[in-house]
Amino acid sequence: MIMVEGLDVTFGHGPSAVHAVKNASFTVAPGEAFGIVGESGSGKSTVLRALAGLNPAWTGSIVVAGEAQPPHRRRAFFKQVQMVFQDPYGSLHPRHTVDRILSEPVAIHGLGQSDRRIERALLEVGLGPAFRFRYPHQLSGGQRQRVAIARALILEPRILLLDEPTSALDVSVQAEVLNLLVRLRRERALTYVLVTHNLSVIAHMCGRLAVMNAGRIVEEMTVAQLRAATPREAYTRQLLRASLGYDRRAADQFETYD
């Protein structure tokens, strides 16, 4: 479904240029949930944004559904691939109602039957029609994230890119949103690429994952390997150790990997 080969992303020019992603390659099968985990600055979100077509300054090859993608995507691409962002407060236009947010993609792609589609999308993400004419500031963080998911689903894409979809939410709300995402993937046979710093979220959602550090994919493994705590790379072992909770002795052994 997705094939990324030798992806390189550089921001800026000359001496101040930042090489954010270095030679990243991975494939995601149809219907698979693939996780990318890493710390801040590891380049994980940059990979996702390049995949989504939000950042045209990359080299390498990105193939989605058998089609090589140019830096600037055609409109049809967005009917296949949609994205959910991290910050539910920043990803909805503050002056638009839920109705306007959801009707816009329908209008752009000329799908018609706007009312029916919006009502169905809202029901599917667990928000009733009562939410249709509210403004984002009248919604809680979890409700906003559901609206963002509804917006992504209204074009009926086959691939959903998830950029830290629950890291801004409370744990109890996170559980609801993760359950929703799991259910939607099952019902619609969606392909997920999930980017997060939280290993337990990846373990819950995904089958396979890539670990990124300093712009490189250092290791690819299955979630079963992660659960068995048998990563190959020292960096991944350290990440896993830190994710399990505080340990005074382990803290002294942490190293910086570049």
Next chain:
Amino acid sequence: MAASGDPLLTVEDLWVRFPGRTRVVEAVRGISFAVGREKLGIVGESGSGKSVTGRSILRLIQPPGQVTARRLMFDGIDLARIDEAAMRDIRGRRISMVLQDPKFSLNPVMTVGRQIAEAYLIHHKAEPAEARRRALDMLAAVRIRNPERVFDLYPHEVSGGMGQRIMMAMMLIPDPDLMIADEPTSALDVTVQMQVLAILDDLVSKRGMGLIFISHDLNLVASFCDRVLIMYAGRIVEVCQAARLREARHPYTVGLLRSLPRIDEPVDELQVLQRDPAWLDAPAP
């Protein structure tokens, strides 16, 4: 209270109210607790009143917010009764506070070293050279490898983890008895988070400082703190030893723990917390 000894701070019946346009929002509703020379965790979701509790101890709640308490005893001083000048003397020197994002707490146009030295000079009469030496010592104490170099950096030139350590150095240089840390590591990467926590841990165990650690992260608090208060809707619903958080009994705590995805215990569907209105008025444990 295992290794805590005498309480450093005793809070009795603390209320924080914010009058709104239509009604008064009660952010904290009559909570009582004590902190000794230990690591006390306060856990809760957003809106539970945990941050407001931390700020109200230092009387940092801005009007129209109102703080009332029967007693806020800190080392024989009732913080609820003293005037603002006396409070300023306690703030920073005896009780200090570390916030989530160091970027907002550091002055962007002053080198970090000068800010730390300044923090020392506010509370101590000393020569500038002495303050500089103390600041360098402090940077070393929070495990900054090259204090001399970092001393002359500006806040925008340091990373998030380094910024948080600098913040801590600034808060620690007056040698406070109690530190209130409000989500001090939430903006940091997990490995950096561990290193920052280790610094706090050592301060408590070596200097005998008291620490109030406010966080939304149950796992972190359970593994880091000695004791945990769980807050819900402005009340403390449960108090327990951190190591035994998994044996918690209050349905809210249990629900929160079960809603967390875990690496070692896979589940098909996460449990969703069902909130019971009765929790709002339940008596304190």
Next chain:
Amino acid sequence: MSASASSRPGSRAWLLAETPHSRTQARLGQAYVRWLHFLRNPLAMIGLAIVVALIVIAALAPYLTSHSPFAQDLGNRLQAPSAEHILGTDELGRDVYARLLHGARITLLIVGLVAIIVGPIGLLVGTVAGYLGGWFDTVLMRITDVFLAFPRLILALAFVAALGPGIQNAIIAIAITAWPPYARIARAETLTIRNSDFISAIRLQGAGPLRIILGHVVPLCLSSLIIRITLDMAGIILTAAGLGFLGLGAQPPMPEWGAMISSGRKFLIDHWWVATIPGVAICIVSLGFNLLGDGLRDVLDPKGK
């Protein structure tokens, strides 16, 4: 504030409904909440009252006085305020009160036209430059800088001198000199909006630049622009009055306030009302727009909440 109480309780509940049932209800509800917020600011209400009063006076000018603003009566030159001429007469025996009322029309015409011309130009230049970036940005902003480099009144004077004196030319000159700051504001706002997630999201829906600028960027820049224009109204009135005073704006016998001050200043010592009364009017109207702008800032600025 009784204005809110006068609406029926049913419609109030409809407007404040947590779950609106239609687009219109949601939009009106939002506006109503803003209005309630605005009502709580007494200074803003004074500003609004002054501006509304200006509009009413301008509309009803012929009905508020029996005198003509143009009728000369040389026998009654420079009369002090009296029952017959409540604000006195000027050097040609014209009724100052009538001229003041009709002058409100000219003032309103100037500020209205300038706002209508300046707002869209500034908004368009700023948002296009900010959103598209690159060459568009460089070229549009350098043009803006050229205009910004001259003091406004001097530039307006140059334009009027080139176009010839008159009220239309004064409006055009003011508009030409007034738009660059708005383009700057709109561009700065656009730059902060451009990289936000909701713009990324709409790009991922396949929207083109035109739809994004008009539907997503402009609505967010609009409020700060409205605030700024309202606050600048006072400056625009003063510029127009300044041009009138220098004889380059409205031409005699038009009762433009600036021109009235200009002709009245010769008699200021002995016949103070001729120049002072239009001066007071300019002062009050400028103040009104300023207060209104400040109030709007509290209501419209999304960052303020």
